[in-house]
Amino acid sequence: MFFDVDGTLVPGTSSSAFLAGFLGHREELTEAEDAYARGALDNRRVSELDAAGWAGVPEKRVAGWLDELPLIAGIAETVAWCRRHGLVPFLATLAWSPVGGHLSERFGFHAFCGPRPETAGGRFTGRVARHFDEYGKRDFALAQARGLGLAPGSCAAVGDSRSDLPLFASVGLSVAFNAGTDARAAATVAVDGGDLREVIPALSRLVTGAR
Template sequence: MSVPPDSGPIGAVFFDVDGTLVPGTSSSVFLAGYLGHRDELAAAEAAYAAGAMDNRQVSELDAAAWAGVPEQQVENWLTGLQLVPGITETVAWCRRRSLVPVLATLAWTPVGRFLAGRFGFHAFSGPELETAGGVFTGRVARHFDEYDKRDVALGQAHELGLSPGACGAVGDSRSDLPLFAAVGVSVAFNASADARTAATATVDGDDLRSVLPVLGRLVTATR
């Protein structure tokens, strides 16, 4: 059931990026292919997923390789980032039903900014890289972990006048677990075992539209 556009949002859906909108890898590993440390970063991200490294350690390792790279160059690289099909249609589906689509991710903010601009997500958040004169310095300006991800998402819901129970989250891994525990509907999409256990529903598929029947629960709950 669609809700008239002047009625305000009835809910929000928070979408993870790495492993969810970016299938099978992360945006950071993709960019590391250009920056020259792809294998090292992939190993660090695997250690994070296993609980052997924290997000701060991974972010600092990655950030160092960005030193001297112009911001515009990264935006150009991101045009080649492989994405799961169905993002445009899923965002449109959410908006037609007065569900606000938001990016909730540990991907660097240049990635969130790029995807929000391309697909029309309401907002994005994530760790920030330090820049000077339009060039990355190789340092982290703002660390951002899975608990920050949850807290910022819930803050965005509050700003929209929404309760956590009126919100959904779509993700695939460790970084999604705190947010999954906080919202009304959580979807483990092509996910790890831990995410599947924590989510209210599990969906496997090669198109993001596969999650729409589950997200529909947010709409029917307002009837």
């Protein structure tokens, strides 16, 4: 069971834009993210532009900011529902690895993926240590499924945007949650709402075997 972060668990914005507000380059990053959504920039370039604004910032300071990250209601309850019904919850995301690590520890996601900012001496350098794009997101999910002995058709993904499309095309059940036009068109089902628990009826198809 694979959940996106930005636009899905973090509503109305992205975790990167939230952090950029503290770092002082939110306007520039928002423009870059909009260009990515239009297909005018790739995620590598967006990551490089964003990472430059992190230069010199202590890792502990970013960790503290993440405690205030705006999140949709119902994450803990949805993760608990997954585990009660034999579904292993993962984060499949292009959010920075500190974000994925924070959310995994906080809510009990099994593992996460994402680009990694470079650090040295407890501070961010302003460079990207590991790039990640929408195809890496898909490949991460498929590798996790293989590791559990599962076929892609027995997996599901919840997301909202362009970065979810390769993964949506690879799993048996895809849920477009508060999503844009492209994700809705690619998904098995679309759900809208202010609480993540609203996707549970759709995810129940994995438990019952219905599609």
